Amino acid sequence: MSTRLPMRPPGNGPAVLLGFQPALALTGALCLQQNLGSSSPGKKQSKENTITINCVTFPHPDTMPEQQLLKPTEWSYCDYFWADKKDPQGNGTVAGFELLLQKQLKGKQMQKEMSEFIRERIKIEEEYAKNLAKLSQNSLAAQEEGSLGEAWAQVKKSLADEAEVHLKFSAKLHSEVEKPLMNFRENFKKDMKKCDHHIADLRKQLASRYASVEKARKALTERQKDLEMKTQQLEIKLSNKTEEDIKKARRKSTQAGDDLMRCVDLYNQAQSKWFEEMVTTTLELERLEVERVEMIRQHLCQYTQLRHETDMFNQSTVEPVDQLLRKVDPAKDRELWVREHKTGNIRPVDMEI
Numbered sequence: 594m595s596t597r598l599p600m601r602p603p604g605n606g607p608a609v610l611l612g613f614q615p616a617l618a619l620t621g622a623l624c625l626q627q628n629l630g631s632s633s634p635g636k637k638q639s640k641e642n643t644i645t646i647n648c649v650t651f652p653h654p655d656t657m658p659e660q661q662l663l664k665p666t667e668w669s670y671c672d673y674f675w676a677d678k679k680d681p682q683g684n685g686t687v688a689g690f691e692l693l694l695q696k697q698l699k700g701k702q703m704q705k706e707m708s709e710f711i712r713e714r715i716k717i718e719e720e721y722a723k724n725l726a727k728l729s730q731n732s733l734a735a736q737e738e739g740s741l742g743e744a745w746a747q748v749k750k751s752l753a754d755e756a757e758v759h760l761k762f763s764a765k766l767h768s769e770v771e772k773p774l775m776n777f778r779e780n781f782k783k784d785m786k787k788c789d790h791h792i793a794d795l796r797k798q799l800a801s802r803y804a805s806v807e808k809a810r811k812a813l814t815e816r817q818k819d820l821e822m823k824t825q826q827l828e829i830k831l832s833n834k835t836e837e838d839i840k841k842a843r844r845k846s847t848q849a850g851d852d853l854m855r856c857v858d859l860y861n862q863a864q865s866k867w868f869e870e871m872v873t874t875t876l877e878l879e880r881l882e883v884e885r886v887e888m889i890r891q892h893l894c895q896y897t898q899l900r901h902e903t904d905m906f907n908q909s910t911v912e913p914v915d916q917l918l919r920k921v922d923p924a925k926d927r928e929l930w931v932r933e934h935k936t937g938n939i940r941p942v943d944m945e946i
Contacts, residue, residue, distance in 0.1 A: 669876070691789075711771040719759075730753075740922055751910040751911055762899060777888055805856045820843055
């Protein structure tokens with residue numbers, strides 16, 4: 594991927610994503626959480642400034658700071674696909690990045706179908722040209738004479754010329770429109786699969802780090818409860834535990850706190866990496882989509898240009914017909930025919946007695 598922005602959240606505190614619109618992305622995420630139920634795994638709400646949904650930490654809507662879009666006014670992919678979306682076909686969720694990949698693959702399919710459409714157009718042109726050429730060889734009215742006969746012969750010849758125009762049109766459609774559409778990004782699906790696996794692996798790593806955080810958080814809670822219980826027992830003399838036992842419990846609690854801090858740090862690092870790759874990759878997908886649309890637009894413009902040229906060439910095939918039709922002269926035709934076929938110009942007279 595070619596575009597990279599320095600998107601790592603600043604500071605050493607909990608990772609707060611800076612690349613989405615709170616009113617849209619987070620609201621959608623919270624609605625998703627409510628729809629799936631608060632007991633679903635992988636969702637934990639803190640009492641401070643963040644909320645974690647499907648192992649991704651967002652700013653809490655009650656305390657979140659103002660966030661600016663990464664690319665304001667552009668409706669960029671990198672700003673609007675951070676949260677997961679409820680799968681309309683099941684009970685699970687679909688990652689925002691997955692929706693972008695589906696958009697890309699659908700675009701590739703549409704491009705292929707456009708190419709197939711042009712292929713059918715070519716077949717029609719080829720069949721039309723074949724029929725025109727065949728009709729131009731038809732002998733109907735071949736015995737017409739004079740200037741009208743010349744015009745009629747030119748009508749038939751114009752069909753052969755028009756057939757040639759349509760054959761050239763179909764050949765150009767193939768080389769300049771159909772083939773480029775078909776061959777554009779031949780390995781696109783394979784490239785998208787690699788991209789999908791890359792982001793999915795980062796998301797899996799993030800989920801693993803989050804599981805470690807929850808495990809460490811649970812361990813710390815247990816160590817704190819154990820320390821509190823032992824301290825209370827010592828104070829009310831319900832146990833023979835010595836002060837050394839209290840120190841041991843305190844060390845374990847401190848160690849559990851250190852483990853939690855280490856796990857949170859690793860989680861934040863994993864989320865920052867996922868965040869940066871999401872920004873980079875979504876911007877690349879955005880660039881690819883713009884490139885695809887522009888490529889198709891250019892080739893469809895080429896199609897219309899070829900159509901205009903074909904119309905112009907077709908017009909040129911009938912211009913000789915128009916010229917000869919303007920020269921059709923019934924009187925001259927009659928003169929020529931009479932000169933060739935006359936039988937005598939002496940008229941009959943009355944019989945004498």
